Amino acid sequence: MHGGGWVNEIVEPHWQLIARIARETGQRVVVPVYPLIPFGSARAVRDGVIALIRAELDSGVQVKLAGDSSGGEIALSAALALRDAGTVLPATVLLSPGLDLTWQNPEIEAVQPSDPWLARLGGRVLADEWRAGDALEDPAVSPLFGDMRGLGPLTIVTGARDVLNPDAHVLRRKARAQGVPVSWHEGRGQLHVFALLPTWAGDQGARVIVSSLN
Numbered sequence: 001m002h003g004g005g006w007v008n009e010i011v012e013p014h015w016q017l018i019a020r021i022a023r024e025t026g027q028r029v030v031v032p033v034y035p036l037i038p039f040g041s042a043r044a045v046r047d048g049v050i051a052l053i054r055a056e057l058d059s060g061v062q063v064k065l066a067g068d069s070s071g072g073e074i075a076l077s078a079a080l081a082l083r084d085a086g087t088v089l090p091a092t093v094l095l096s097p098g099l100d101l102t103w104q105n106p107e108i109e110a111v112q113p114s115d116p117w118l119a120r121l122g123g124r125v126l127a128d129e130w131r132a133g134d135a136l137e138d139p140a141v142s143p144l145f146g147d148m149r150g151l152g153p154l155t156i157v158t159g160a161r162d163v164l165n166p167d168a169h170v171l172r173r174k175a176r177a178q179g180v181p182v183s184w185h186e187g188r189g190q191l192h193v194f195a196l197l198p199t200w201a202g203d204q205g206a207r208v209i210v211s212s213l214n
Contacts, residue, residue, distance in 0.1 A: 003069025072097025
């Protein structure tokens, strides 16, 4: 699931990572083109992704799930809903995921001055559009509010200079406390979705993602 703040389509760095995943794992990669604001909403897109996953499972293949940024929100909310319905995925990989669309984590303020990309004010505007009438605390909108018990293994890749990083820490603690295996990878001094960037650190982040899906 590609990121883009629920308003931007997939871009070239996404395709480069997708190609790398396919090349280095030998796996088929399915990339949903989902409706964005104002045409898409959290619950409708989540349910569309679930339908796609069920179609893949019904064809007899194993499904792993990955997403970055806003796509990470969609991926985790889908994984939680599938778990509730009795389907546990063997891997969910999250790169700089959006997790809590209330933006209420007080630690965001400490990170904000070092993040040149994202900000709480704009994030709240997008969140209000994306929820489309659902409560911000609904796991379909903010998966951090979901019960993690029984979820399959998580891989979390996050940059320390990302305002979404504090919520990633909360997810790590919550998931581990509820018995979910978590592979944690934090890039010191790194930005939002740094694994998509053409840097040494970006390459290391991409390696983690490929390894997790392998």
